[in-house]
Structures are given as C-alpha cells and as structure tokens.
Amino acid sequence: xxxxxxxxxxxxxGQSFTGNSIxxxxxxxxxxxxVQDGKLVGEVNxxxxxxxxxxxxxxxxxxAKNVGSIQTKSGDVNCQDIDxxxxxxxxxxxxxxxxxxxxxxxxxxxxx
Numbered sequence: 001x002x003x004x005x006x007x008x009x010x011x012x013x014g015q016s017f018t019g020n021s022i023x024x025x026x027x028x029x030x031x032x033x034x035v036q037d038g039k040l041v042g043e044v045n046x047x048x049x050x051x052x053x054x055x056x057x058x059x060x061x062x063x064a065k066n067v068g069s070i071q072t073k074s075g076d077v078n079c080q081d082i083d084x085x086x087x088x089x090x091x092x093x094x095x096x097x098x099x100x101x102x103x104x105x106x107x108x109x110x111x112x
Contacts, residue, residue, distance in 0.1 A: 064078075067080075080097075
C-alpha cells in the first residue's frame with residue numbers, strides 16, 4: 001500500500017497514523033520515512049480522514065473524502081468526490097461527483 005496526502009490522518013485496520021507519505025511493505029507501516037511499531041497481516045482496510053492525492057492498495061477496502069487517484073486490485077472504494085481516477089479490478093466504487101474517471105473490471109459503480 002502506498003499513500004500520498006497533505007498532512008492527513010489515516011486509519012489502517014484500527015491503527016491511526018498522521019503524515020504525508022504512508023506505505024506498507026511486508027506488513028510494516030512507514031510514515032514519512034519512519035517505520036512504525038507493529039505489523040499488519042492480510043487484507044488492509046483503510047479510512048483516510050482527508051483528501052487523497054494518490055493511493056495504491058492491493059487488497060482491502062478504501063474509504064476517503066475527495067480523491068485524486070486510487071488504484072486497488074481487490075477492494076471496494078467509498079468516497080465523496082473523484083477529481084482524478086479510481087481503478088479497481090475487483091470491487092465496487094461508491095462516490096459523489098465524478099470529475100475524472102472510474103473503472104472496475106468486476107464490480108459496480110454507484111453514484112450518489
């Protein structure tokens with residue numbers, strides 16, 4: 001998982017992190033270049049309390065406010081507005097205004 005945002009707060013599987021650049025590699029969370037305590041295992045569900053510049057997530061759902069770009073392989077995306085693009089291979093996308101593009105290979109797109 002890779003995430004870029006402007007000093008936002010994110011909840012990953014019940015743990016809160018704050019920063020501009022957050023990534024998960026081999027189950028370890030890194031925030032702005034600093035490895036955090038603990039380890040994540042399996043599906044990673046993400047809630048972003050702020051606007052997403054860019055987010056990549058392999059497996060798990062993503063909930064965010066306004067979105068620049070999100071890519072998932074397997075997971076639903078729920079957000080307010082999409083300014084850039086959302087792509088998911090296997091998952092539903094539920095959103096408000098779409099000012100960019102939304103694609104899903106195996107899922108539904110629901111516009112509120």
